[in-house]
Amino acid sequence: MKIAFCGKGGVGKSSISALLSLAFLEEGYRVLAIDADPSPHLARLLEIPQEIVPLAEMTELLAERAQKSGPYYTLNPKIDDLPEKFAVTKNGLRLMVLGAIRTAGGGCACPEQTVLKRLLTYLILSSREIVIVDMEAGVEHFGRATVAPMDVILVITQPLRGSLETTKQILKMAEELNLKKVFVVGNRVKDPSQEEFLRKEFGGLYLLSLSPDDELESREFEGKGLWDYRGKLFTQVKELKRRLQELIGETS
Numbered sequence: 001m002k003i004a005f006c007g008k009g010g011v012g013k014s015s016i017s018a019l020l021s022l023a024f025l026e027e028g029y030r031v032l033a034i035d036a037d038p039s040p041h042l043a044r045l046l047e048i049p050q051e052i053v054p055l056a057e058m059t060e061l062l063a064e065r066a067q068k069s070g071p072y073y074t075l076n077p078k079i080d081d082l083p084e085k086f087a088v089t090k091n092g093l094r095l096m097v098l099g100a101i102r103t104a105g106g107g108c109a110c111p112e113q114t115v116l117k118r119l120l121t122y123l124i125l126s127s128r129e130i131v132i133v134d135m136e137a138g139v140e141h142f143g144r145a146t147v148a149p150m151d152v153i154l155v156i157t158q159p160l161r162g163s164l165e166t167t168k169q170i171l172k173m174a175e176e177l178n179l180k181k182v183f184v185v186g187n188r189v190k191d192p193s194q195e196e197f198l199r200k201e202f203g204g205l206y207l208l209s210l211s212p213d214d215e216l217e218s219r220e221f222e223g224k225g226l227w228d229y230r231g232k233l234f235t236q237v238k239e240l241k242r243r244l245q246e247l248i249g250e251t252s
Ligand SMILES: Nc1ncnc2c1ncn2[C@@H]1O[C@H](COP(=O)(O)OP(=O)(O)OP(=O)(O)O)[C@@H](O)[C@H]1O
Pocket: 008, 009, 010, 011, 012, 013, 014, 015, 016, 037, 039, 041, 136, 137, 187, 188, 210, 211, 212, 213, 214, 216, 217, 220, 233
């Protein structure tokens, strides 16, 4: 299953991606997490201090292979075939980052988006393998259809005006791209009236609500990662995992 997390900046994409990765890992899945956010946080949340060679540098590799035996990405790589150089593995969880570092006014992210889209399109997964992608905030990856190869797209939203607007824009673009299995997940939903509001806004697309968790906030403040976090949000993210397995017809 390939799952993408989208939404406005700061809505909780990285935290929920990291927790969902850990929830699948706990259940014995092989997990590849990809941080496609230009200001990546997954490595910090997953307590991976090493530098990771950005996937964007794979462009050179792709070009090299194209000259020799055809482009690498047409070989339908499996997770194990992905070059080790671009990943760091911790307790069985593999993390890749898209990169590249763009300087102010440094221009377009086209090459990175192309690498990511090709990789996601051609990566072959077996039944208990999961790829979780923490996308860049906003709608750029919809404009470039980078999300098209995903099995499920989760748009994280908060009951706040700006977040709702971005969510609606994403849903509209997803519809234009004819993407199926696009769902909205409410984060920091404080009470039943907020949940009811979100359910009314998004109807059948609304999957579930996650509540605010002070423990998560304090961990962030203290700079602690999430490996040993077993708080309220982790329990709710495990429910999200169960719902995704149901949706995709994969039961444990
Ligand atoms: N349910 C929650 N309860 C409490 N704090 C939360 C919750 N979800 C996320 N946060 C906090 O909100 C902040 C932003 O979360 P996060 O970095 O996961 O968002 P993001 O959408 O990935 O942001 P960006 O787009 O800037 O990368 C973090 O400090 C995180 O700890």
